[in-house]
Every structure is written in structure tokens, then in C-alpha cells.
Amino acid sequence: MIEPTKKQLSRLKAHRDATAGTTISQLFEQDETRFDTFSARCGDILFDYSKTAIDEEARALLFDLAEAAKLEDKRAALFAGEPINVTEGRAVQHMALRRSGEEPVMIDGEDVMPGIREVRRRMVEFANGVRNGSIAGTGGAFTDIVNIGIGGSDLGPAMVTLALAPYHDGPRTHFVSNVDGADIASVLARVTAATTLFIVASKTFTTQETMTNAQTARAWFVEQVGEEAVRQHFAALSTALDKTDAFGIDEERTFGFWDWVGGRYSVWSAIGLSVMLAVGPERFDEFLAGAEAVDQHFRDTDIASNVPILMALVGIWHRNVCGYDTHAVLPYDQHLSRFAAYLQQLDMESNGKRIDLGGNEVDHQTGPVVWGEPGTNGQHAFYQLIHQGTSVIPADFLIAARANQKTGDHHEKLAANAFAQTEALMVGKSKEQARNELLAKGTSKEDADRLAPHKVFPGNRPTCTFLYPKLTSFILGQLIALYEHKVFVQGAIWDINSFDQWGVELGKELAGELLPVVKGEANAEGRNGSTRGLIDAFHAMRAG
Ligand code: F6P
Numbered sequence: 001m002i003e004p005t006k007k008q009l010s011r012l013k014a015h016r017d018a019t020a021g022t023t024i025s026q027l028f029e030q031d032e033t034r035f036d037t038f039s040a041r042c043g044d045i046l047f048d049y050s051k052t053a054i055d056e057e058a059r060a061l062l063f064d065l066a067e068a069a070k071l072e073d074k075r076a077a078l079f080a081g082e083p084i085n086v087t088e089g090r091a092v093q094h095m096a097l098r099r100s101g102e103e104p105v106m107i108d109g110e111d112v113m114p115g116i117r118e119v120r121r122r123m124v125e126f127a128n129g130v131r132n133g134s135i136a137g138t139g140g141a142f143t144d145i146v147n148i149g150i151g152g153s154d155l156g157p158a159m160v161t162l163a164l165a166p167y168h169d170g171p172r173t174h175f176v177s178n179v180d181g182a183d184i185a186s187v188l189a190r191v192t193a194a195t196t197l198f199i200v201a202s203k204t205f206t207t208q209e210t211m212t213n214a215q216t217a218r219a220w221f222v223e224q225v226g227e228e229a230v231r232q233h234f235a236a237l238s239t240a241l242d243k244t245d246a247f248g249i250d251e252e253r254t255f256g257f258w259d260w261v262g263g264r265y266s267v268w269s270a271i272g273l274s275v276m277l278a279v280g281p282e283r284f285d286e287f288l289a290g291a292e293a294v295d296q297h298f299r300d301t302d303i304a305s306n307v308p309i310l311m312a313l314v315g316i317w318h319r320n321v322c323g324y325d326t327h328a329v330l331p332y333d334q335h336l337s338r339f340a341a342y343l344q345q346l347d348m349e350s351n352g353k354r355i356d357l358g359g360n361e362v363d364h365q366t367g368p369v370v371w372g373e374p375g376t377n378g379q380h381a382f383y384q385l386i387h388q389g390t391s392v393i394p395a396d397f398l399i400a401a402r403a404n405q406k407t408g409d410h411h412e413k414l415a416a417n418a419f420a421q422t423e424a425l426m427v428g429k430s431k432e433q434a435r436n437e438l439l440a441k442g443t444s445k446e447d448a449d450r451l452a453p454h455k456v457f458p459g460n461r462p463t464c465t466f467l468y469p470k471l472t473s474f475i476l477g478q479l480i481a482l483y484e485h486k487v488f489v490q491g492a493i494w495d496i497n498s499f500d501q502w503g504v505e506l507g508k509e510l511a512g513e514l515l516p517v518v519k520g521e522a523n524a525e526g527r528n529g530s531t532r533g534l535i536d537a538f539h540a541m542r543a544g
Contacts, residue, residue: 001356001364001495004068009364012061012321016053023460024053024426042297042307043290045468045478049314051426052394052462053322062313063303066493071309074492079299081107081260085499086357092499094265094484095295097257098288098477107260119255123273124281126235126253130197131170131280138229139194142171146187147274148217149201150177150209153237155345156267157201157274159338160287163476166335166404167279171197175274176217179209184216193224199235201271203263205243208511214247237270262499264345265484283473290477298485308485314464315490318394319368328386328395329372332418333471336398340372343483350487350498357495366494372396376417387425387457397422398466398479418465428459 001009028034028050038050038059054062077084081091096105096112104111129135130142147157154177161173174187198217202210221233235253236244239261244254255270267275268288276284298308318324327347329340351367373381375397386393399418403411434455438448468475491498516522517535524532 001362001493002069005065005493005495006364008061008065008068009320012058012065012317015058015061016321019053019055019058022053022055024051024462025459027053027055040305040307040310042301042482043293043478045307045466045475045482047307047310047482048465048467049310051422052314052317052464053460054314054317058317058321059313062317065316066303066309066313066489069493069495071303071489071492075299075488078488081105081112085260085262085497087497087500087502088259090499091260092262092265093260094262094268095292097261097268098291098295098481100289100292112258112260115258119257119270123255123270123276126255127170127273127276127281127284130277137195137197137233138225139192141195142197143195144191145171145173145197145199145274145277146176146191146217147173147199147201148176148184148210148213149199149237149271150207151345151349152263152266153201153203153207153210153271155338155342156264157272159336159342160267160272160275160476160480161278162338163335163471164275164279164283164287164473166471167283167473170278170280173274173278176213177209179212181216184213188217188220193221193233196221197233197235197277199237199274200244200247200249201237201274203239203257203261203266203271205236205238205240205247208508218248235273237273263501264349267480279473287473287477290472290474290479291481292477293474294478294481294485298481308482309489311464311482311486312489312493314394315368315486316493318462319365322392323365324368324392324394325365326369326371326391326393328393329370329398330375330378330395330421331372331398332375332414333398333400334374335404335471337374339398339479340370342480343372344370346483347487349501349504351491351494351496352503353491353494353496353498355496357497362494362496364494366496367490375421376414379417379421383421386461392461394462394464395425396464396466398468400468400470400475402470404471422463422465424457424459425461425463426459428457428461429455431456 035048035050039046039048078092079095081093083089083091085092091107093105093107093112097116099105099113105113126135133141136142147154154175158175174191176184176187198221200210200214218230222230230248231250234249236247236249237255238244239257239259241254241256255273257266257269257271261269268291272284298306303309315327329343331339347370348367353366354362356362386395397418399415431452435448435452438451487498517524518538520539524535
């Protein structure tokens with residue numbers, strides 16, 4: 001954090017110390033208009049952050065914090081295509097992928113839009129061909145698509161395809177990511193080679209998991225159909241076009257993207273091909289349009305009503321001012337059941353950093369642990385801890401006004417639960433209330449005294465709610481882009497590089513070193529006692 005930001009943070013902490021005794025419920029008692037003044041809209045999405053302890057003064061201080069961190073300059077540098085990913089010397093321009101209109105987007109003095117449009121045109125042509133059967137497999141029209149990728153080359157398309165399931169009218173889609181052979185084996189057992197299209201999705205085309213799964217799929221396919229049909233049944237999504245060729249994938253079936261698209265920001269690029277195949281190019285365009293609308297909102301809206309900035313500042317308040325360690329994302333939307341997993345990569349791979357842009361260790365917290373599951377399922381699992389545990393866990397609730405399907409009053413029940421949870425977390429229940437309730441039910445005084453402490457809800461637990469009309473492709477594009485820009489704003493305030501991911505490298509290197517040891521082709525000499533012991537035991541168990 002740069003000095004002026006640190007000063008602002010100290011002011012915020014002082015304000016928090018002075019006001020910590022005021023509960024969120026009391027803030028509502030003090031201000032009848034709090035819901036209106038502590039909520040904002042981005043298009044059709046309503047973002048309510050009134051159920052947090054942020055008061056007028058805290059919010060003003062948070063705005064000053066953003067200014068002190070030079071957020072506006074950093075946002076301008078992002079949109080201008082400057083190489084803000086300084087450790088990799090790259091621009092960050094996933095926004096260009098969802099840009100409509102004719103305006104150029106310059107990176108290194110070159111307009112990248114013609115290249116983007118050309119790849120998208122080819123994707124549309126290909127997707128339409130597959131969907132109408134004019135591009136087919138050796139056994140006829142493709143019935144199944146198998147996307148092989150991991151991280152951003154899997155989570156984005158897998159999450160989005162699931163989220164847009166109500167609009168799915170193309171071939172069945174399957175996603176294989178784990179190097180655990182169980183993953184590819186279970187998918188191969190479900191598909192017919194002659195009508196299956198394999199999409200190898202990898203920015204680098206070197207990732208161990210993806211290349212292993214791709215080779216396994218290829219060998220299986222060759223055994224079933226033959227080598228000569230590989231070009232007809234395999235497509236590639238990558239920035240490494242030389243490597244896709246070496247794998248035997250036809251140039252016409254290769255869809256490229258660029259190094260200024262981070263893996264976790266790549267669902268808008270060729271990496272989204274499986275989504276386009278599933279829901280069609282028009283829906284995919286709507287998905288891009290939703291994200292583009294948020295880009296414009298983020299770039300042009302005043303800070304006080306700028307939803308991604310507000311989301312980020314609420315997060316900074318919880319992480320740096322209140323000291324909360326984790327952040328739960330709780331979609332009341334079964335189709336968003338992979339949303340938290342997607343956000344884990346987006347947020348934790350971006351902001352899980354401890355070195356600032358100047359190369360120094362930070363002296364403040366950065367990204368929280370992000371986790372979550374859909375409601376109402378989570379209510380019957382981990383909400384106990386959110387309500388009564390020793391940690392305060394700020395949570396985002398997401399709920400649509402209308403469901404995509406007609407199923408009696410399911411949706412009203414779902415919504416009632418979402419609203420009830422945020423209220424329960426805020427208002428809680430005192431010991432006296434708990435005791436009186438027990439007495440009213442006829443419990444003896446002695447038992448009421450004994451049980452009441454267990455039935456206390458401390459309350460005053462912060463939540464934000466996103467309310468949207470219906471989970472359409474446009475809304476989904478908006479939701480993802482809101483979180484993307486939130487992550488950017490937080491990284492900007494923390495003064496870290498949100499766009500590299502060196503933290504994944506060491507494990508990859510060691511796995512490479514250990515593979516021959518695990519295979520028994522090299523010995524474990526020189527390794528630490530635990531790793532050596534584990535590998536010896538592994539060999540012994542296998543021999544047994
Ligand atoms: O291991 C991390 C990572 O590099 C992610 O950032 C990326 O999304 C994923 O691996 C997959 O990489 P690739 O698309 O190059 O196979």
C-alpha cells in the first residue's frame with residue numbers, strides 16, 4: 001500500500017474503533033433511508049450493502065482511500081492497455097474481448113480489435129456448423145463436446161455452461177480437468193467416439209493435466225476411430241499455435257487468443273467456445289454484452305454509485321478494517337453452483353499475494369479466502385458456523401427475482417430463505433429472547449436457563465445482496481465482470497499485481513521432479529524425510 005493509502009486506512013481503523021459499539025441494526029434505526037442510500041444499481045442488478053457496519057463517515061473514508069490509492073489513474077491505465085501486469089510485462093485487456101462497436105483498442109501500438117473479431121467470426125461459423133450438423137464427426141452430427149482444460153481453461157466455460165443450462169440447446173458438454181484418470185475415464189465411458197468433438201483448451205498448451213488428458217483422449221479416440229479422423233474430431237483453444245499444430249490439430253479447428261488475456265479472465269475469448277456450442281452464438285453475444293455494459297459502468301460511473309468499486313471497498317472494510325479472513329459467496333441459484341469455485345480462482349489467484357508492486361512485503365492483509373456453496377443447501381451444512389461460530393464471515397447473497405423454470409412456489413421459498421438468512425445474520429437473537437421463547441413453549445425455568453446460551457445468535461454479521469431479474473446470459477456476463485473489476489480495484493488499493501500467478505509454479509516444478517521418483521525411475525535421495533517416507537510407503541502399498 002502506498003503511504004497515502006496507509007494513512008487513510010489508519011483513519012478508517014480509528015473510525016471503526018470509535019463506532020464498533022453500534023450494530024448494523026442500530027444503523028437502520030438511525031436512518032430510515034439506509035437501504036436506498038447504501039445500495040446501488042448496475043443496469044438491472046441491485047447491489048445492497050446496507051446490511052454492513054459501514055456508515056456515512058466510513059463510506060466517505062473508503063472513497064478517500066480509493067482516491068489516495070490513485071484508483072482512477074490505475075483504472076485508466078488498465079483500459080488504456082498499459083502493461084500493468086508488470087512481472088510478466090503484459091497489458092490486461094480481457095475487456096477488449098467483449099467490446100462491440102468500431103473503436104480501436106490499442107496494445108503496444110496495435111489495434112487488437114480486428115484480430116478479436118476474426119477469431120469470433122470463425123468461432124461463430126464453427127459453432128453454427130457443429131450445431132446444425134454441417135460440421136460433423138465420422139459418425140454424423142456431434143452429439144457430445146468434451147472440453148479438456150484446467151483452471152481458467154475449465155472453470156469459466158464449465159461454470160458458465162452450467163449457469164446457462166436453461167438455454168442449452170446444442171450438443172451435450174462435458175468438462176475434464178483433473179489429472180486424476182477418474183475424470184477423463186468417466187467422461188469417455190459416457191460418449192461415443194464417432195460423434196464426439198474434443199476441445200483441448202490451454203492458453204500455454206503445456207499444462208501437465210490438460211496435455212495428459214488430451215493425449216489419453218486422443219489415444220482412446222485413435223483406437224476407436226483411427227488416426228486419420230483426429231483432425232475432424234479435435235479442436236484447440238490456445239495462444240501457442242505452434243504447439244496445437246504439433247498435437248495434430250487442424251489450423252481450421254484452432255482458435256487463438258493473446259497473452260494479454262489472463263487464464264482466469266479468458267472465458268470471453270476462444271476459451272468460451274464450449275459455451276457458444278452449448279447455447280449458441282446469440283446467447284454468447286448477450287453474455288459478452290452483459291460484461292461490456294459493466295465495463296462501461298466501471299469506467300464511467302461516479303465512485304459513489306460504481307458497483308464494482310463499492311463491492312471492492314466493502315471487501316476492504318471487512319478485510320483490512322474489521323480483520324475478517326474469509327469471504328463467502330452464497331448464490332441462491334442452483335445454476336450458479338460452480339460460481340464460488342470460479343470466483344476462488346478469479347479472486348485468490350489474482351489477489352493472494354504478499355509482495356507489492358515495489359517488490360516489498362506488504363504490511364497489511366490482501367485477498368481473503370473465498371468460498372461458498374449455493375443456498376439453501378449451505379444452510380443445512382455450514383451456516384451454523386456463520387451464525388454462531390467464533391469467526392465473522394462477510395457473505396454475498398445472490399438471488400434472481402424470477403426463476404428460469406416453473407416449479408410451484410419453489411422460487412418464492414428460495415427467495416424467502418435468502419432474505420431470511422441476511423436478516424437473521426444481522427438481527428441475531430439475544431439470550432433474553434431465547435429464554436423467553438423457551439419459557440413460552442413450556443420449558444422449565446431451569447432448562448430455559450441451561451439452553452438459552454446455546455440458542456443465542458450474536459447477529460451484527462455483515463452481508464451484501466445481489467438481486468437480479470433472472471439469470472440470463474446478459475446478467476451472468478454482468479455478474480462475472482462485476483467481480484472481475486472488484487478484484488482489480490482491491491489489487492489496486494493493495495498495490496499488488498493482480499494479474500500474475502507465480503504462486504502456482506513451485507508445486508508444478510516439484511511435481512515434475514518427483515514424477516520419476518514416484519514412477520520408480522529415480523530414487524528419493526536428498527529429499528526431506530517426510531516426502532521420502534511417503535513415497536517409500538506409496539511404493540510398498542502398490543507392491544502389496
Ligand atoms: O496453474 C495456474 C494456471 O496457470 C492458471 O492461471 C490457468 O488458468 C491454468 O493454469 C491453466 O493454464 P493453461 O490454460 O495454460 O493450460
